[in-house]
Amino acid sequence: MARDDDKNYIIxxxxxxxxxxxxxxxxxxxxxxxxxxxxxxxxxxxTLLVLHKGLESAPTDSLVRAIAQAEIELDYSDxxxxxxxxxxxxxxxxxxxxxxxxxxxxxxxxxxxxxLVAKQRNIAHNTNVVAEGRDMGTVVFPDxxxxxxxxxxxxxxxxRRYNELAAKGIKVDFDGLMNEIGERDRNDSNRxxxxxxxxxxxxxxxxxxxxxxxxxQFVICKAMECGVPIPA
Ligand code: DC
Numbered sequence: 001m002a003r004d005d006d007k008n009y010i011i012x013x014x015x016x017x018x019x020x021x022x023x024x025x026x027x028x029x030x031x032x033x034x035x036x037x038x039x040x041x042x043x044x045x046x047t048l049l050v051l052h053k054g055l056e057s058a059p060t061d062s063l064v065r066a067i068a069q070a071e072i073e074l075d076y077s078d079x080x081x082x083x084x085x086x087x088x089x090x091x092x093x094x095x096x097x098x099x100x101x102x103x104x105x106x107x108x109x110x111x112x113x114x115x116l117v118a119k120q121r122n123i124a125h126n127t128n129v130v131a132e133g134r135d136m137g138t139v140v141f142p143d144x145x146x147x148x149x150x151x152x153x154x155x156x157x158x159x160r161r162y163n164e165l166a167a168k169g170i171k172v173d174f175d176g177l178m179n180e181i182g183e184r185d186r187n188d189s190n191r192x193x194x195x196x197x198x199x200x201x202x203x204x205x206x207x208x209x210x211x212x213x214x215x216x217q218f219v220i221c222k223a224m225e226c227g228v229p230i231p232a
């Protein structure tokens with residue numbers, strides 16, 4: 001993945017929940033032959049561990065110790081991203097509503113962030129990555145070759161989530177979804193450590209009304225402008 005001259009390339013995509021980061025990051029990574037570093041999956045796996053061990057109300061130190069001792073890995077064999085928690089595949093489980101509801105205090109804890117940031121930098125150490133999350137361009141990879149900050153209206157993000165769930169046969173209340181997304185935005189943006197915010201040198205991409213292909217093309221064009229090697 002890294003070129004002969006040892007330069008490895010980093011593209012960061014940050015933004016709020018439902019802005020289109022994941023789908024775009026995954027597809028850009030696939031087209032460029034880069035790894036898709038899904039940092040949210042790591043916070044989700046850490047939260048699942050907390051729930052499994054019943055540590056929701058545990059003192060911070062024992063919580064941090066449990067996460068420091070756990071193996072949280074992103075496994076890329078067969079070109080599919082799998083999330084492993086202590087060698088168990090938790091790729092599906094971490095997407096459940098109980099994890100989403102319990103994540104805010106885990107993601108707000110600076111010691112836990114410190115552990116996960118080290119893992120994220122380690123993954124990108126020798127490899128080209130498209131790193132997706134909330135603080136990829138601001139904290140984790142401040143020298144990234146290209147930083148994208150994705151936004152979209154709350155109504156559009158709620159509609160996307162509604163359609164995603166409807167496709168799985170899950171019917172939810174639309175207004176409830178809007179409130180949930182607003183709450184996640186507040187949690188992500190107002191926390192003290194590594195809040196969601198646009199890096200000063202990030203390019204903003206408003207995905208409201210845009211197709212996935214348009215979003216992917218936007219990122220790839222910007223990557224070309226930044227000298228990122230694009231496969232023919
Ligand atoms: O991207 P996602 O929705 O899967 O992320 C899940 C949660 O993890 C999100 O509510 C905020 C947190 N997160 C974070 O704090 N920092 C990151 N770099 C990525 C995610």
